[in-house]
Amino acid sequence: MADGEAVSNKQVIFRDYVSGFPKESDMYVTTSTISLKVPEGSEAVLVKNLYLSCDPYMRSRMRNIQGSYVEPFKPGSPITGYGVAKVLDSRHPDFRTGDLVWGITGWEEYSLITTDERLFKIQHTDVPLSYYTGILGMAGMTAYSGFYEICSPKKGEYVFISAASGAVGQLVGQFAKLLGCYVVGSAGTKEKVDLLKNKFGFDEAFNYKEEQDLEACLKRYFPEGIDIYFENVGGKMLDAVLVNMRLHGRIAVCGMISQYNLEEPEGVRNLFTIVTKRIRMEGFLVFDYYHLYPKFLDLIMPYIREGKIVYVEDIAEGLESAPTALIGLYSGRNVGKQVVVVARE
Amino acid sequence: MADGEAVSNKQVIFRDYVSGFPKESDMYVTTSTISLKVPEGSEAVLVKNLYLSCDPYMRSRMRNIQGSYVEPFKPGSPITGYGVAKVLDSRHPDFRTGDLVWGITGWEEYSLITTDERLFKIQHTDVPLSYYTGILGMAGMTAYSGFYEICSPKKGEYVFISAASGAVGQLVGQFAKLLGCYVVGSAGTKEKVDLLKNKFGFDEAFNYKEEQDLEACLKRYFPEGIDIYFENVGGKMLDAVLVNMRLHGRIAVCGMISQYNLEEPEGVRNLFTIVTKRIRMEGFLVFDYYHLYPKFLDLIMPYIREGKIVYVEDIAEGLESAPTALIGLYSGRNVGKQVVVVARE
Numbered sequence: 001m002a003d004g005e006a007v008s009n010k011q012v013i014f015r016d017y018v019s020g021f022p023k024e025s026d027m028y029v030t031t032s033t034i035s036l037k038v039p040e041g042s043e044a045v046l047v048k049n050l051y052l053s054c055d056p057y058m059r060s061r062m063r064n065i066q067g068s069y070v071e072p073f074k075p076g077s078p079i080t081g082y083g084v085a086k087v088l089d090s091r092h093p094d095f096r097t098g099d100l101v102w103g104i105t106g107w108e109e110y111s112l113i114t115t116d117e118r119l120f121k122i123q124h125t126d127v128p129l130s131y132y133t134g135i136l137g138m139a140g141m142t143a144y145s146g147f148y149e150i151c152s153p154k155k156g157e158y159v160f161i162s163a164a165s166g167a168v169g170q171l172v173g174q175f176a177k178l179l180g181c182y183v184v185g186s187a188g189t190k191e192k193v194d195l196l197k198n199k200f201g202f203d204e205a206f207n208y209k210e211e212q213d214l215e216a217c218l219k220r221y222f223p224e225g226i227d228i229y230f231e232n233v234g235g236k237m238l239d240a241v242l243v244n245m246r247l248h249g250r251i252a253v254c255g256m257i258s259q260y261n262l263e264e265p266e267g268v269r270n271l272f273t274i275v276t277k278r279i280r281m282e283g284f285l286v287f288d289y290y291h292l293y294p295k296f297l298d299l300i301m302p303y304i305r306e307g308k309i310v311y312v313e314d315i316a317e318g319l320e321s322a323p324t325a326l327i328g329l330y331s332g333r334n335v336g337k338q339v340v341v342v343a344r345e
Numbered sequence: 346m347a348d349g350e351a352v353s354n355k356q357v358i359f360r361d362y363v364s365g366f367p368k369e370s371d372m373y374v375t376t377s378t379i380s381l382k383v384p385e386g387s388e389a390v391l392v393k394n395l396y397l398s399c400d401p402y403m404r405s406r407m408r409n410i411q412g413s414y415v416e417p418f419k420p421g422s423p424i425t426g427y428g429v430a431k432v433l434d435s436r437h438p439d440f441r442t443g444d445l446v447w448g449i450t451g452w453e454e455y456s457l458i459t460t461d462e463r464l465f466k467i468q469h470t471d472v473p474l475s476y477y478t479g480i481l482g483m484a485g486m487t488a489y490s491g492f493y494e495i496c497s498p499k500k501g502e503y504v505f506i507s508a509a510s511g512a513v514g515q516l517v518g519q520f521a522k523l524l525g526c527y528v529v530g531s532a533g534t535k536e537k538v539d540l541l542k543n544k545f546g547f548d549e550a551f552n553y554k555e556e557q558d559l560e561a562c563l564k565r566y567f568p569e570g571i572d573i574y575f576e577n578v579g580g581k582m583l584d585a586v587l588v589n590m591r592l593h594g595r596i597a598v599c600g601m602i603s604q605y606n607l608e609e610p611e612g613v614r615n616l617f618t619i620v621t622k623r624i625r626m627e628g629f630l631v632f633d634y635y636h637l638y639p640k641f642l643d644l645i646m647p648y649i650r651e652g653k654i655v656y657v658e659d660i661a662e663g664l665e666s667a668p669t670a671l672i673g674l675y676s677g678r679n680v681g682k683q684v685v686v687v688a689r690e
Binding site for chain 1: 413414579583598599600601604609610611612613614615616617618619620621622623624625626627628629630633
């Protein structure tokens with residue numbers, strides 16, 4: 001490792017554990033240096049980061065809870081998360097210089113990725129590379145596994161999706177429409193509701209912030225009840241959905257973003273309907289389904305190429321914009337999948 | 346129908362819909378008359394009631410909620426519920442005079458059962474007839490379908506059962522032990538806890554009323570976590586269980602008796618663990634599984650005859666004792682399955 005190869009490396013550092021609502025000042029941007037060579041004796045990969053993904057689950061990593069499904073961020077170290085990157089140097093047998101990859105990387109210009117992290121080689125480059133932070137990456141696999149593996153969907157069923165314009169929700173809705181379901185989504189702004197109806201082809205959509213009575217609202221959109229609820233928000237919405245479920249309905253629990261910043265989660269009161277309606281409510285994590293990734297690509301690539309599945313991203317430019325972009329997720333400021341561009345190639 | 350055949354018929358009448366905790370005075374005992382012949386042109390069955398079943402779900406029928414999974418009781422009419430009876434007259438092709446049956450009947454000495462109600466002919470009479478109000482009837486089928494069809498149990502798994510000394514719980518625990526699971530039950534008195542450990546062969550049992558911190562209590566009994574929770578109570582216990590579940594755990598929701606008499610159900614706060622632990626939580630109703638009844642009998646009859654499955658009943662004598670017996674369920678006064686004897690033959 002020659003000294004001359006060390007370059008400056010801008011980074012987004014996680015300051016310290018957060019309680020309540022996260023703020024931009026819980027992160028800061030700094031510059032360190034990095035060697036662009038993988039150290040001898042390691043099987044690591046050295047990458048240049050191109051696109052970074054802002055995902056709701058990252059809130060969990062801002063808490064100092066050990067033994068959870070994700071490790072906490074390390075105070076004083078860069079944020080880590082899903083991203084798209086280009087391999088500059090590799091001592092890993094599966095990757096070589098010039099490869100494009102997606103997987104867990106750092107919020108910085110260059111990252112040394114150790115081999116125990118999951119990394120996928122990008123095969124199809126006839127779509128925007130940023131798609132691999134979302135529809136062709138973790139969010140896409142989340143939508144795919146949650147909908148097809150957990151929801152047991154059937155043609156003609158009534159499907160409701162909360163946080164429906166997000167990276168996962170927009171795709172679940174389109175999968176459901178392609179299967180012949182009736183699909184309604186909720187979102188938090190008029191712009192997002194318009195997207196759902198006019199861009200993603202949902203049958204109906206509503207702004208949950210404008211509804212005084214979510215239970216009555218869902219009854220309007222689902223006079224026959226809901227067969228499938230793709231749950232992204234939790235809390236009051238879940239309570240309203242429970243009383244509107246049909247017999248033998250299914251609830252795929254993907255996330256509960258409305259609860260992540262509360263000191264104590266809201267209580268859900270209508271759980272007894274799980275018995276009376278014989279509901280199956282099942283949580284899932286995408287990590288358990290990555291073995292299906294090739295099958296997923298076979299399904300979705302033709303749909304994307306033919307324009308039968310569309311995708312909306314909210315692009316923030318530059319590492320400096322990353323803290324604002326991430327925080328914005330929790331107030332629903334982003335429209336579509338929130339991406340941060342570090343570099344375009 | 347000759348007038349001379351009309352006999353007096355003692356009945357337990359449902360007075361009116363109930364909010365909050367039901368009281369004995371929500372029912373009253375009266376005497377009317379009944380003809381012991383089935384009217385011509387009907388396919389009904391006329392029975393003499395022998396044993397009546399007191400079941401937690403009956404609380405739901407004291408509310409005036411239409412379109413639920415069970416019909417409300419009719420104010421001014423006898424309570425209806427599961428029972429064992431002897432056929433005195435029949436115009437139904439499947440039943441004849443002298444048959445013993447179990448199914449939905451009235452809380453009275455004699456009932457005219459119309460054919461749209463589910464009625465099973467009793468084949469095995471080498472066990473106490475009262476068993477068909479519980480272990481060989483609805484409660485047995487509830488335990489069987491809930492455990493084998495919903496819990497996906499495997500040998501060696503960690504199983505927790507609440508309200509474990511009740512008609513359903515005691516049987517679920519014994520099924521789990523026979524499969525080679527580690528089984529812990531909760532109940533509300535020392536006597537019930539002793540029963541669980543000494544009579545039903547549970548590995549451990551505890552009195553939930555003596556535990557200040559249910560979450561810590563469950564951690565003591567399940568240092569490795571809970572694979573299967575058979576849910577009978579809801580509320581705080583469910584919250585405590587959720588944080589103690591293992592990865593890919595299953596919660597079979599059979600009932601939530603702690604919630605039935607509340608004006609508003611308690612909120613359950615720890616639902617997000619459904620995601621992090623990938624938990625499947627599924628409600629079920631025995632009505633969906635009665636087609637398995639012959640298979641169930643094939644399994645359980647040998648166990649009962651060989652003493653490998655035991656069963657405890659709490660017998661109340663006479664129709665007059667029925668209101669007290671039913672109300673007692675909701676304060677946990679009964680020890681074992683609550684039965685009311687109307688007549689022994």
